[in-house]
Amino acid sequence: MRGKYGTLTLAMVILAAFIGGCASSPDIQEVRPDPLPLWNDGAAKEQIIGFVDDISDFFSDSLVPVEERIAVFDNDGTLWPEKPLYFPLEFIFDLIEEMAEEHPAWKTEEPFRWVLEENYSAISTEDFPALIQATHGGMTQREFSRLARKWLRTAEHPRFEEKYKKLAYTPMLQLLEYLRKNGFKIFICSGGTAEFIRAYSGLAYKIPPEQVIGTTIDTRFEITDKGPVLFRTGNIVPPLNDREGKPVNIQRYIGLRPIIAFGNSDGDIQMLQYTTEGRGPGLGVLLHHDDAEREYSYDEGTEKALELAKENGWTVVSMKNDFKEVFPEKEEEQVKSGDQLSTGSGQGDR
């Protein structure tokens, strides 16, 4: 029986391919299902699909071989929100509150005091190394991964009352899936610390740890009585994965220039320049947060990027107009299609 049905199906596929081959191309385009149904029709959607069609069309001058189809995505503000606080900072602040009991001196010592007093506006980029040192160092790689996963399992977003890992934008998840189907290898390239991102990138985005570029914390190899471990020193390996640091790390980790870069803020400018201003095709995209009702509306920290988008022809995605939805319906499953990767959940625990 199975053989018979197999035969029938095979014949039908061949027939369909033959008919398809004879049809004129406008007909084919009309029957093609919408690859991004969670995106409203408009310039942004058109530009993204047009670019992917162009670089994957065998007869196009812009054809890019599959192994060079690299896309880089910023994370905070691009794949999930970054308000009211940048999530990696939220993680750090929560850890500091948890660890404060063991560090009574922090009550008077800056920048820790500011965190404990929730005086977040006092904290600047210069304070990051000390805060990262205290929360990301002094433990093994495995211990840190456990801390990160625990936070992601329990902490909730103050406004959306939802676990952070469930706040990935569904139209963006759909875009990642669409690019993968078109042969893209997708890397996250974000300012957060790499092992924090790796703790959820598998589950949230189906992006395995080896495709995550973040700010790197140094480790030291040690043989202990429990076997070999990587001990986290807590020192940042320069550069911070932000601004000029992004293209530097893209070369370091990938070794190829991406053909798509997707960001949302001034920290993504250099990554977009690197992707779009070289030889060959390159698509730069910025997500604009203009949707106070469903998410947030703000321009601070993105002014320069939005200005350069106009100059350089980068695609600007309006969350308000281009996203049919922002987050998954609460009763629905988060990832709409396909299975979730198991990588990420157990990462670093072997």
Add this chain to the structure above:
Amino acid sequence: MRGKYGTLTLAMVILAAFIGGCASSPDIQEVRPDPLPLWNDGAAKEQIIGFVDDISDFFSDSLVPVEERIAVFDNDGTLWPEKPLYFPLEFIFDLIEEMAEEHPAWKTEEPFRWVLEENYSAISTEDFPALIQATHGGMTQREFSRLARKWLRTAEHPRFEEKYKKLAYTPMLQLLEYLRKNGFKIFICSGGTAEFIRAYSGLAYKIPPEQVIGTTIDTRFEITDKGPVLFRTGNIVPPLNDREGKPVNIQRYIGLRPIIAFGNSDGDIQMLQYTTEGRGPGLGVLLHHDDAEREYSYDEGTEKALELAKENGWTVVSMKNDFKEVFPEKEEEQVKSGDQLSTGSGQGDR
């Protein structure tokens, strides 16, 4: 006609699968084709195939999900020779000779003088930063990649009278292919500089640039009148990708502990310890150069690793006894099966 043959083949495949399913397992094993025909039967081959069978058997306690099947391979001395000189050094020395005309001071300045006088034994690890600075820095990423590819196209091995990139060991290429078929993602983790390895890893091993971990040279992002470039400073980003540096970089670049590590020298010890001494399955393999006739025979620089192999149960591959051949026959094609990746040839040139 095509449909008819397709049908026939399909029916045969289904029939074969059915018969296979009914047969008892020893019969299946007997009819299974040898996955490593370029390897002689023996303990090494048995241990490698046994490990792969074990971690990919759905009913085994050692089953490792596909996304965690990470294998790391040293390059020099493991995938191709490292004698009479370590090939990355050969590349550096050739560049210094080429550049000497523009640097007359090198005639009296060490370590450059030693290179020009071919007094290689005078050069030690401490001299590497200066040699690397002079040859790997002061140019853009694209310019460097061109230098590396030019060398690989033209330079010849003094004994084998063959281009370096054609000296990959065929049994090792077959092993890479076998692991890929079993779901492994393979990374090179070698002491050479990353961009030098990336210039040939696609063509020689079908390993794309993003799966190459080498010693990293720092770059600086700059906007020039020719567009954005990565300017190579020539400084090494610590750690050197050797000894303790290997597991540190494996975590940094991959974020997962490998389950197979394959090396050949004392510089690979920590990578093998990290892979084999943690929780869960891990296979460590050392290639022993004991074949003066077909390649080289030496123990210097590998003594400690060979000793630890006994203690830790690492598999030792004897080039003499375990390799049916070492290099491709000169009249044959280098890569025996499948197409070559185009990645690597054009890398960095977009």
